[in-house]
Amino acid sequence: MPPAASLGPVRYTPLLVGYVAVVTAVALALATLLVRRPTDVATLVSGGTAIFLMARFAVRALPVQTTFSPGVFLHLGLSLVLGPVGAVTAAAAEAAGVGLRTRNGWFRIAFNFSSIALADLAAIGVFSGLQTLLGGGTVAQVAAGLAAGICQHLVNNLLLDTVIKIANPSVGLLALVRNAASLLPYSVGYGIAAFTFVVMHQQAGAIGFIGLIVPVILLQGFLIVFSRRVHTYEVQRAAHQKEREELLQKAVDASESERRRIARDLHDGVVQNLAGMAFSLMATATKMKHETGGDGETDLIGVLERSAEETRLAMKELRTLIIEIAPPTLRREGLHAALLEILQTLKSAGTKTRLELPSNMRLRPDRASLIFRVAQEVLRNVSAHAEAKHVSVILKEDGGNAVLRIVDDGKGFSADDVNRRRAEGHVGTSAIVELAEEVGGSLEIDSARGKGTRVTLVVPTE
Amino acid sequence: MTEARARILVVDDHPVVRKGLSTFLSNEPDLEVVGTAASGEEAIAMIGETQPDLVLMDLSMPGMGGIEATRRLVETDPSIRVVMLTSFGGHERMVEALKSGAVGYVVKDTAPAEMLRALRSVIQGGTEAHMDDD
Numbered sequence: 001m002p003p004a005a006s007l008g009p010v011r012y013t014p015l016l017v018g019y020v021a022v023v024t025a026v027a028l029a030l031a032t033l034l035v036r037r038p039t040d041v042a043t044l045v046s047g048g049t050a051i052f053l054m055a056r057f058a059v060r061a062l063p064v065q066t067t068f069s070p071g072v073f074l075h076l077g078l079s080l081v082l083g084p085v086g087a088v089t090a091a092a093a094e095a096a097g098v099g100l101r102t103r104n105g106w107f108r109i110a111f112n113f114s115s116i117a118l119a120d121l122a123a124i125g126v127f128s129g130l131q132t133l134l135g136g137g138t139v140a141q142v143a144a145g146l147a148a149g150i151c152q153h154l155v156n157n158l159l160l161d162t163v164i165k166i167a168n169p170s171v172g173l174l175a176l177v178r179n180a181a182s183l184l185p186y187s188v189g190y191g192i193a194a195f196t197f198v199v200m201h202q203q204a205g206a207i208g209f210i211g212l213i214v215p216v217i218l219l220q221g222f223l224i225v226f227s228r229r230v231h232t233y234e235v236q237r238a239a240h241q242k243e244r245e246e247l248l249q250k251a252v253d254a255s256e257s258e259r260r261r262i263a264r265d266l267h268d269g270v271v272q273n274l275a276g277m278a279f280s281l282m283a284t285a286t287k288m289k290h291e292t293g294g295d296g297e298t299d300l301i302g303v304l305e306r307s308a309e310e311t312r313l314a315m316k317e318l319r320t321l322i323i324e325i326a327p328p329t330l331r332r333e334g335l336h337a338a339l340l341e342i343l344q345t346l347k348s349a350g351t352k353t354r355l356e357l358p359s360n361m362r363l364r365p366d367r368a369s370l371i372f373r374v375a376q377e378v379l380r381n382v383s384a385h386a387e388a389k390h391v392s393v394i395l396k397e398d399g400g401n402a403v404l405r406i407v408d409d410g411k412g413f414s415a416d417d418v419n420r421r422r423a424e425g426h427v428g429t430s431a432i433v434e435l436a437e438e439v440g441g442s443l444e445i446d447s448a449r450g451k452g453t454r455v456t457l458v459v460p461t462e
Numbered sequence: 463m464t465e466a467r468a469r470i471l472v473v474d475d476h477p478v479v480r481k482g483l484s485t486f487l488s489n490e491p492d493l494e495v496v497g498t499a500a501s502g503e504e505a506i507a508m509i510g511e512t513q514p515d516l517v518l519m520d521l522s523m524p525g526m527g528g529i530e531a532t533r534r535l536v537e538t539d540p541s542i543r544v545v546m547l548t549s550f551g552g553h554e555r556m557v558e559a560l561k562s563g564a565v566g567y568v569v570k571d572t573a574p575a576e577m578l579r580a581l582r583s584v585i586q587g588g589t590e591a592h593m594d595d596d
Binding site for chain 2: 267268271272273275276277278279280282283284286287290308312313315316319322323332333
């Protein structure tokens with residue numbers, strides 16, 4: 001797994017430095033006053049090591065910012081079993097482990113140590129106080145453990161939320177309280193479990209304590225391995241997805257480039273030859289007409305004239321085809337000019353047209369090409385079937401999307417018409433819907449007989 | 463008295479178009495093709511020798527395209543009348559052609575009679591842009 005992201009630099013304000021200094025000073029003073037030589041070094045070392053390792057190798061779930069470690073459970077247990085020396089060792093081990101994992105710097109390490117030490121010392125106080133108050137017995141000890149867990153949670157969160165609020169005043173108080181409340185049930189459970197540590201340690205010393213740690217360590221180890229495997233899988237899946245997208249893009253580019261090559265070859269070869277032939281045929285017919293004074297060879301002259309006309313029309317058809325497969329205007333002059341050109345056909349047929357595009361809109365070339373192809377297909381249908389008096393083509397930017405609206409007041413169509421045309425093999429509309437959906441966009445067609453048609457295309461601009 | 467025929471220089475990189483267009487225009491009694499050029503550079507070189515009234519210039523040619531050749535011709539002789547000939551329409555390119563100094567813009571598949579009318583109009587001092595279908 002990649003290393004954890006650094007938390008970024010601390011913005012040292014007098015208030016923040018003062019607050020952390022006071023918390024640290026109080027923690028150090030209490031530690032100096034309360035810590036005594038440990039009665040059980042084996043428990044102290046094994047507990048401290050386990051806490052350090054669990055903090056250092058916390059379970060990182062995806063997204064990577066989410067981490068999990070039941071360290072609180074252990075340092076509460078160590079504190080209740082060994083008293084202040086356990087609390088201070090646990091706090092040092094936890095702060096060092098987190099520090100190494102997140103590379104958060106000495107300032108944060110000092111604060112973490114202090115807040116955990118104070119919270120655990122407070123928990124010891126509550127636990128001891130309640131035991132004295134309630135006397136011995138299992139129920140009393142469970143209640144004391146539970147109260148210690150809650151106390152540890154409240155003190156730790158109070159200190160932590162205060163430092164967060166000082167460092168970042170824009171953080172809402174409610175959000176902090178809500179977050180602390182969401183973690184309270186865990187602390188209640190940890191408090192009860194910490195009581196178990198006390199009982200086990202009383203019964204079997206260090207072995208009893210270690211016996212309780214082992215399953216927790218094993219569970220955390222399993223979770224770490226599991227989360228790493230999930231992460232590796234996610235990385236591989238993302239790499240495959242990227243590779244797939246790149247291949248798809250290459251295929252689209254290749255198809256686009258092949259279309260341009262065909263269009264260029266047709267334009268430079270066949271179209272020019274047809275143009276030259278049309279002029280030559282017409283010239284020959286005119287010459288024959290002049291030479292015969294218009295009386296002789298009328299059949300032949302007619303054939304030549306018709307051939308010239310047919311050749312010219314063939315050139316015109318080919319030109320339309322070339323524009324369709326690789327619109328030269330779109331490539332050379334941009335979307336506005338290309339849309340203007342396809343509207344020209346409707347305009348010359350007497351339809352009033354309106355075109356609106358934002359002048360500063362930035363579009364990827366493949367998105368411009370998609371918008372053009374959709375407009376081309378829709379306007380071809382308007383031209384062939386709608387008998388519209390007005391057509392408007394409006395492109396707008398909305399958030400991160402380009403929204404194309406094509407509205408006509410023609411005769412419209414029903415769902416039955418669509419199905420019938422599809423059965424006849426007209427798949428142009430389905431094709432543009434698929435094209436839009438492929439890039440994460442959508443295309444909606446709203447029409448009814450006699451009520452015109454409104455087509456809305458939404459595609460991400462990036 | 464016979465009126466002088468308008469002198470036309472045909473510029474196109476495609477030999478079939480040059481030949482067809484020159485033959486077609488030469489049939490007209492009031493038009494005379496005084497030369498053909500296969501590129502913008504060749505057209506500029508031939509201007510002094512041919513002294514055309516009208517240059518029929520292909521827009522898209524290898525080397526110096528029709529737009530640049532027109533710009534240079536008009537810079538040298540502002541009275542020269544150039545009609546841009548193209549296989550494709552397109553509002554932007556028409557504007558570009560007219561900005562370069564051309565006075566006409568005709569698509570190659572324009573009907574012959576319409577093309578002749580546009581050329582005669584330009585010869586007589588008009589400005590023509592013929593992009594639409596018949």
